[in-house]
Amino acid sequence: MSSSTTHRAANVSRSSERRPAQKSALPWLTLPALFFFLVFAVVPLVGVLVLSFADWDGIGAIGAAGMENWASVLTDPGLYNALGLTFMIMIVSWLVQTPISLLLGVFTAGSQRYRAALAVLYFLPLLLSSAAVAIAYKALLDPNFGLAMGLGLPFLAQDWLGVPQLALGLVIFVIAWQFVPFHTLIYQGGVRQIPKSLYEAAQIDGAGTIKQFFHITLPQLKYTIITSSTLMVVGSLTYFDLIFVLTGGGPGNSTRILALDMYLRGFRANLMGPASVIAVILVVIGLALALFLQRLGGKDKQGSQLEGL
Amino acid sequence: MSTVLKSDRKAAPDNPPAHSVKARQSLGTRVKRLNIPGGLGGWIWLAVIIVPVYYIVITSLKTSEGYFGQNPLAPPTAPTLENYQLVLEANFAAYFMNSVIVTLGSVIPTVLISFMAAFAIVRGHGRYLKFVNGMFLMGLAIPLQATIIPIYLMIIRLNLYDSILAIMLPSIAFAIPLTVLILSNFIRDVPNELFESMRLDGCSEWQTMWRLALPLTRPAIVTVAIYNGLHVWNGFLLPLVLTQSPELRVLPLALWTFQGEFSVNIPAVLASVVLSTLPILVIYVLGRRQLVSGLTAGFSK
Numbered sequence: 001m002s003s004s005t006t007h008r009a010a011n012v013s014r015s016s017e018r019r020p021a022q023k024s025a026l027p028w029l030t031l032p033a034l035f036f037f038l039v040f041a042v043v044p045l046v047g048v049l050v051l052s053f054a055d056w057d058g059i060g061a062i063g064a065a066g067m068e069n070w071a072s073v074l075t076d077p078g079l080y081n082a083l084g085l086t087f088m089i090m091i092v093s094w095l096v097q098t099p100i101s102l103l104l105g106v107f108t109a110g111s112q113r114y115r116a117a118l119a120v121l122y123f124l125p126l127l128l129s130s131a132a133v134a135i136a137y138k139a140l141l142d143p144n145f146g147l148a149m150g151l152g153l154p155f156l157a158q159d160w161l162g163v164p165q166l167a168l169g170l171v172i173f174v175i176a177w178q179f180v181p182f183h184t185l186i187y188q189g190g191v192r193q194i195p196k197s198l199y200e201a202a203q204i205d206g207a208g209t210i211k212q213f214f215h216i217t218l219p220q221l222k223y224t225i226i227t228s229s230t231l232m233v234v235g236s237l238t239y240f241d242l243i244f245v246l247t248g249g250g251p252g253n254s255t256r257i258l259a260l261d262m263y264l265r266g267f268r269a270n271l272m273g274p275a276s277v278i279a280v281i282l283v284v285i286g287l288a289l290a291l292f293l294q295r296l297g298g299k300d301k302q303g304s305q306l307e308g309l
Numbered sequence: 310m311s312t313v314l315k316s317d318r319k320a321a322p323d324n325p326p327a328h329s330v331k332a333r334q335s336l337g338t339r340v341k342r343l344n345i346p347g348g349l350g351g352w353i354w355l356a357v358i359i360v361p362v363y364y365i366v367i368t369s370l371k372t373s374e375g376y377f378g379q380n381p382l383a384p385p386t387a388p389t390l391e392n393y394q395l396v397l398e399a400n401f402a403a404y405f406m407n408s409v410i411v412t413l414g415s416v417i418p419t420v421l422i423s424f425m426a427a428f429a430i431v432r433g434h435g436r437y438l439k440f441v442n443g444m445f446l447m448g449l450a451i452p453l454q455a456t457i458i459p460i461y462l463m464i465i466r467l468n469l470y471d472s473i474l475a476i477m478l479p480s481i482a483f484a485i486p487l488t489v490l491i492l493s494n495f496i497r498d499v500p501n502e503l504f505e506s507m508r509l510d511g512c513s514e515w516q517t518m519w520r521l522a523l524p525l526t527r528p529a530i531v532t533v534a535i536y537n538g539l540h541v542w543n544g545f546l547l548p549l550v551l552t553q554s555p556e557l558r559v560l561p562l563a564l565w566t567f568q569g570e571f572s573v574n575i576p577a578v579l580a581s582v583v584l585s586t587l588p589i590l591v592i593y594v595l596g597r598r599q600l601v602s603g604l605t606a607g608f609s610k
Contacts, residue, residue: 025513025515026429026432026438026514027433027441028429029425030429030441032422032425033423033425033426033485033489034426034444036481036482036485037444037445037482039463039482040460040478040481041451041456041479041482041483043459043463044456044459044460044463045451045455045459046459047456047462048459051458051459058461100350100354103350107348107350107351115351118351121355121359122354122355122358123597124359124362125358126539127590127593128543128582129560129561129585129586130543131564131565132543132561132564135564135565135579136361136582137361138568139364139365139368139579140361142575145376145377145575146364146381147381149380150380150381150382150383151360177357180354185601185604186604186605188605189604189605234450234452237452238452238453240546241545244545245545245565245568259454259455262454262457262458263454263546267461267550272458275458276458276459279455279456279458282452283451286450286451290450
């Protein structure tokens with residue numbers, strides 16, 4: 001690959017003018033990346049749609065199932081439970097994380113040394129894998145030997161993972177603990193890019209801090225908010241690792257979100273067809289949310305920020 | 310994003326002459342006023358972050374008597390490394406090496422092929438390159454989880470199930486879109502005159518790519534390498550689904566199994582958490598500035 005590309009580039013640049021030279025040599029450079037992406041991302045994306053109409057236990061032969069998988073999943077109350085939980089976690093996580101990371105971002109964008117030092121420490125949770133975070137929180141939540149007794153706050157000594165509502169709230173808290181630092185970083189960058197002259201002008205006009213925040217900082221952060229929200233919302237479809245290790249979907253099905261539901265149906269219950277139906281639903285929701293947030297931004301430049309994390 | 314970077318660069322040298330002393334003073338007061346609620350919130354959040362981290366570290370140094378006997382937040386009276394020894398003896402080194410191989414084996418090819426693609430997309434013209442770029446952008450919205458079943462099927466059919474390569478291939482594919490995006494935005498910021506002068510000196514595009522674009526894109530390359538590395542290092546689903554043998558476990562998976570093995574020995578479980586995070590912590594300490602500034606430029610606006 002590499003030597004042939006060199007030849008081509010050399011030949012063409014010798015024989016012709018600018019435009020044609022680039023036209024013939026450069027596209028080859030995209031082939032390796034394109035190959036990997038097509039084979040291991042695009043083909044599976046098509047494959048999941050095909051498998052949603054297949055009858056497969058994960059080991060044996062693959063048969064056709066027609067509409068059966070779709071019919072069985074769409075009439076299964078488990079799907080609606082998982083959908084509801086997924087949206088619940090998504091919305092509550094957004095409501096919790098956005099104000100915290102926005103304010104922390106504004107705060108850490110300030111110029112004082114100690115703020116920079118705090119920002120270093122804020123980053124720590126991002127270094128831990130979701131598995132590590134989940135395992136650590138299990139220990140922390142031990143009613144007898146965990147944080148609650150250490151802090152002398154006995155009301156915190158609950159059976160957090162045993163009560164459905166508590167487990168759901170806990171999942172949302174741990175997600176915030178792990179991901180607020182990342183969004184704080186995004187907002188910190190956004191705030192630093194706001195032209196200082198805007199604040200100076202506002203100051204001269206006599207606008208106070210709060211007015212400045214609502215009339216300059218917030219509007220200027222519009223695209224940052226959209227970027228961060230897109231990452232948060234699309235990313236919330238994929239909080240698989242954390243919930244898998246922390247609660248395994250329980251107690252009962254109280255934290256069984258879509259991604260987990262897909263895994264458990266497919267790799268535990270060996271129902272790859274129905275699991276693929278859930279996967280298709282996940283893709284559709286992800287794309288729809290991403291497009292919706294794009295529209296809010298009114299710019300396709302934001303297409304850049306859709307990563308599912 | 311590229312425009313953001315440009316304006317950022319422009320703003321930096323302009324700053325000192327553009328602001329009078331008075332203006333700067335007024336800016337200072339703005340910052341100070343935000344300080345009170347912001348500062349309070351900042352310190353509260355610090356506690357939220359640090360207390361669990363502190364608990365993990367001190368508990369991992371306690372004996373089981375210390376764990377059951379003392380206040381959970383009190384430092385260990387007799388700190389011990391025996392939990393670490395226990396974890397290290399449980400094949401930790403092998404899991405660590407698996408993680409290193411998977412991470413390097415994914416990140417190096419990803420960065421290399423993404424850089425080539427990004428260079429072509431920025432420097433080239435034509436419908437094909439536009440299409441490729443559009444496809445990578447679309448790829449940003451595909452959740453990895455949703456494609457795990459067909460990936461599992463493909464890996465079985467390719468006879469790669471239960472191998473390190475099985476984890477690497479999809480990891481590379483899913484890292485490409487964002488890597489191409491960030492790198493192409495940086496390459497776009499290289500002034501065109503530099504490319505022109507390389508061309509006039511008789512360099513081919515291939516030479517221009519390695520001798521001009523690569524060195525100038527180095528900060529971005531370090532950023533995407535660390536970012537992708539962090540993702541692969543902490544990845545859980547692909548190893549869980551695509552491997553089976555204990556000797557192929559990567560660290561996050563090993564942590565999960567330690568949790569089962571040492572379920573009564575919480576200090577040992579937490580020692581394994583600390584051990585699995587240490588290498589990342591070292592890299593973070595070394596490359597922090599680069600990582601944070603790169604991520605900031607890569608994601609804001």
